[in-house]
Amino acid sequence: MDISQREDFSKWYLQTIQQADLMSYSPVRGCIIFKPDGYEIWEHIQEAFNKRFKEEGIRNAYFPMLIPESFFSKEKEHIEGFSPELPWVTEAAGEILEERLALRPTSETMIGTAFSDWIQSYRDLPYEINQWANVFRWEKKTLPFLRTSEFLWQEGHTAHQSAEEAKERTQRMLDIYQEVVENVLSVPVYEGEKTPSERFAGAMNTYSIEAMMKDGKAVQAGTSHYMGTKFAEAFDIRFLNEANEHVYAHTTSWGVSTRLIGSLIMTHGDDQGLVLPPSVAPTQIVLLPVGPWQKKPEIVEQLQLIAQELKESGYRVTLDDSDNTPGFKFNEWELKGVPLRIEFGPRDMKNQQVMVKWRDLADKEAVKLADLSSYVAEGLPKMQKRLLETARAYRKENEHYDIDTLQQLEDHIEAAKEQDIPAGWALIGWDGSDETEAAIKEATGFTIRNIPYNPPMKKSVDIVSGKPAVQTVWIARAY
Template sequence: MQQENEFTKWYLKTIQDAELMDYTPVRGCITFRPDGYEIWEHIQAEMDRRFKETGHRNAYFPMLIPESFFQKEKDHIEGFSPELPWVTEAAGEPLEERLALRPTSETMIGHLYAKWVKSYRDLPLLLNQWANVFRWEKKTLPFIRTSEFLWQEGHTAHENEEEARHETMQMLAIYKEVVENILAIPVYDGTKTISERFAGAVDTFSIEAMMKDGKAVQAGTSHYLGTKFAEAFDIKYLNKNNEHQYVHTTSWGTSTRLIGSVIMVHGDDKGLVLPPKIAPTQVVLMPVGPFKKHPEILEKLEEIQQDLKAKGIRVKLDDTDQTAGFKFNKWEQKGAALRVELGPRDYQNGQAIVKARDEEEKKTVNLTELFTIIEEELEVMQGRLLTKARQFRDANSHTTIDSLAQLQQHIEASDIPGWVLAGWCGSADCEQKVKEQTKFTTRNIPFHPPVQKETCICCEQQAQHTVWFARAY
């Protein structure tokens, strides 16, 4: 448990040193400073493009949701009511009905889809929203779990179960692809158990990522909602045989907790390590040595800066008066992907020094080849971070623990207990017992488990599922 605290301390220090966020006087609400927000902007751009390529469009729905809307779907209100903030007065007068700050928008969107969907011609209806949402959590952790956070929520309506399930899987696959290829975070995709389902879903699917302390983060979820919300909000369409039918709906979301995840997966003792594709600073240029006596150094760096910008590379030139050591430290904290140093001697030799944030080794590069090397290095670093994260995850994933006693022993013996792939009989009792005794919860039932398990880790009867168990954020 000391490990966990140390890790949290490291995390909190790292995100503050890197100026990604700051605390605010509102309980559990953080502010996203420019470097933190820019990571989100890059994630948004990557996701948004893929949503649009698969036929989705953005819309915006009201943030305030009447209390009566929540009452319409009973699982939904049970799941969310403990966490809702309420507007009870406005413009000096009490409201007739309390309005919740949205924790998610199925109810409001259900109400509107009922107006918009009339016939099979209106289907599928494929919308997404980028918005702020609220869940008044007891324990908060910046980016990972905050009272207000930013996210996208997709909401779609389909003629039948098959199409809706196809959509659910398609969006989960997009999440997996973005999180792996853009954030360099390997994930397991799979099915949530009943107890971990979204409140109101028929099936919830997730992608799960391992942080450097071995804990899991649910990095994205996609829900098949069946006709539950359609029945609650009367979303019906006239099919080709002129019959009224309920639509089948889905919803899917990812949030700013991805920012927290990327830090917890790649960061090191010096600060942030960011995959180049989302790094606010991909290249930092730095004059070194007695560069003030050699104006040609700064001129050359300015020229390189212009050229890199023109190529669409996010570059900064640090020409401040601070020492080289101070600057190295600062840009390591901030997670600049590559550092290029240019001193008088390098310049004379027509060379520069290139260093990737995640490697010790420095490379001496001919200035004539600099652009090519930078582009290559950024690409190689992107892949390398994914590989390193996958190696770490696999090294901390355990597949030979087959009983609760073994699990407890393993936890006691490990600095990083990591994840455990185990059999599960399918009973909520066993799931609950594992949780109570070890704080390990079911993460998901992976679509492609590394091995299949035969017996339940708890009751040791025949397993119905092979499940990832882990402590989770």
């Protein structure tokens, strides 16, 4: 790697994802091409979520990409929230369209219209679906995986008889997001509610999971929204209840996107490149012949047997018997973040062992061939857990609880800059006003990430006004 994280974290990130062959740039501004390894990470993330969605009884569907302009006008806050980012189709087959069509920024309007046709009775509820799709938001400033003009995501949409059921579903999906992001991606997150100014356009309440990157910045890793009856009223989603009355449904929506790929890279990566959790790594194990192996065909034959056995056990395995030097191969597979490297040469053949190297640990160790299967079965989950624990420890080191005034926050940011260390996150008191929120952002660039459900401590004084705090919140700079 040419650039270290300490030198320039953003440049390190861009260099890493390109050299690791995850993506390349598209000719269209703000869009990227997912190369096979990058897309496979997303496929494993999909698998993890799909499994849990289906356990919840949520089924997948697909809706058109083009949305008529009139659909947006039905919910005022929604169109105002997305209007600056919408790309429009105005002409097709050489003819000007009678009505402009938007490339979807999200599908609330399209799905709301469909729900109004599909839902007639309380017997139709709850109606719960999910969509895996691409969406478009014409971003002015982009960063691959984290913020692009076109990105991939899932968006769930549900309709319920009561507010209680809808709110329960909203929270349940946020809990699922936290569970997957922490246990599958090994990225620790803070669960909480977004402030009114940060709510999804048209939502009654928005909840989020927020992750800290190695440069101390925040990534909003997933959101879940309770819509109340606002969208149901706008799109006429009514049903006949058990009292024989026509009433509006309570709806929810929730989503995560390919920014999760950027999040796990920025959480676990190091100066050698990617460090991927075993659960989502395209290659979990790489096998390398070492020493003067070219003259001993039995070396590769033994590695082929090992590869076959590991593949039959369900692992994603690559045998690299190319003629590149061992040093080149070590660097290449470390850059790609492969969790486990297994080396085997003439000396190992004699000793009936392999040498193993975990991507997140410094030292190699010898493992007997007879013990290798059980060693791998125990070791991959241990690495998964180790990455989460390491990330939690880093997060703890960069949480700050002693900042109680705006001046203290500004002094803290300046001191961090002088020491060339992350400013991290601060737990502060907030009086609940938009004015305080805006003042913090204007003075420091920090924003309220969320109002955590269980803050590590309660703050009693607002950071700007000095008034009694009504909430304890996390603030940080964000991607």
